[in-house]
Amino acid sequence: MFIDSHVNLHGEDFAEDLDAVIARAREANIGRMIAICCKLTDFEAVSAIAEQHEDIYCSVGAHPHHAKDRPDITADELMEMARHPKVVGIGETGLDFHYGYSPEAEQYQSLKTHIDVARRMDLPLILHCREADTAMADLLEEEMGKGAFRPLLHCYTGGSELARRAARLGAWFAASGIITFKKAEDVRQVFREDVPDDKVIIETDCPYLAPVPLRGRRCEPSFLPHVAQGLADTKGWTLDETEARTTANFFDLFDRVSRP
Structure with missing residues (x-):
């Protein structure tokens, strides 16, 4: 069984064939999926799928691109939304200094609120980081000093410094x-070299980033075994070992997801 820890199933990309996409995922042995909320106004649509x-x-949660939409969101407001019975994580939140769609100050403000909620509710914190490695590492270390929480650096493409510093804090990597x-x-x-074997999981981030040999197509959860093969080749594991390790690691992090 593979677990897709990050799917974007709401919206127009899957509007015409969502049921078929989900059926193909099940046929590909995808046992669980987490539908990600990147914009607070999308939560109703995201949670409806779940x-x-x-x-x-x-x-x-609110992606850093959308931090500007509700920079004043309070922890209590976000916690109320997170009490939905199918919510198992806070985010996607984070820092993105590449596009700058939201001012940096508002990204920080939003991210700190998400961290507060993840800490108080003991839920994994799903993080996006682009061109902000040092800023993210500094903030994670600062916030961890205020009380423990469980960060997940999703779709990790950062450098060794952030990976090492985050790993010392007990972070997971996708x-x-x-x-x-x-x-x-x-x-x-x-x-x-830098991601601990017991802290790595996999995702498609569909409909984006289709893996080789399907690159260029609309990505969907059924493509996840190809991601697993890429990780297996990288780590020197067999595909079966990768499946077992990443599934076990997923349930260690997302402990409110039921096991099949």
Whole structure:
């Protein structure tokens, strides 16, 4: 059984064939999926998918691109949303200094609120980080000093410094289809050398980042075994070993997801 820890199933990309996409995922031995909320106004649509399918759970949060939409969101407001019975994680939140769609100050403000909620509710914190490695590492260390929480650096493409510093804090890391890309040797090196074996999980981040040999297509959860093969090749594991390790690691982190 594989677990897709990060899917984006709501919205127009899957509007015409969502049921078929989910059926193909099950046929590919995808035992659980987490539907990710990146915009607070999308939570109703995201959670509705989780409500309709026993094997799909969800998160609640605001991607740094959307931090500007509700920079004043309070921890109490976010906690109320997170009490939905299918919510198993907080986020996607984080820092993105590449696009700058939200001012940095508002990204920090939103991220700190998400951290507070993840800490208080003891839920995994799903993090996006782009061109903000040092800022993210500094903030995680600062916030961990205020009280423990469980960070997950999703679709990890950061450098060794952030990986090492986050690993010392007990963070998890998710490999996406990028780990199969020909030009992503720097990403593979970090997963080989800096990501602990017991802290790595896998995701598709569908509909984005389809893995080789399906690159260029709309990504979907049924492509996850190709991501697993990329991680297996990187770590020197068999595919069966990768399946067992990443599934066990997933349930260690997402402990409110039921086991099949």
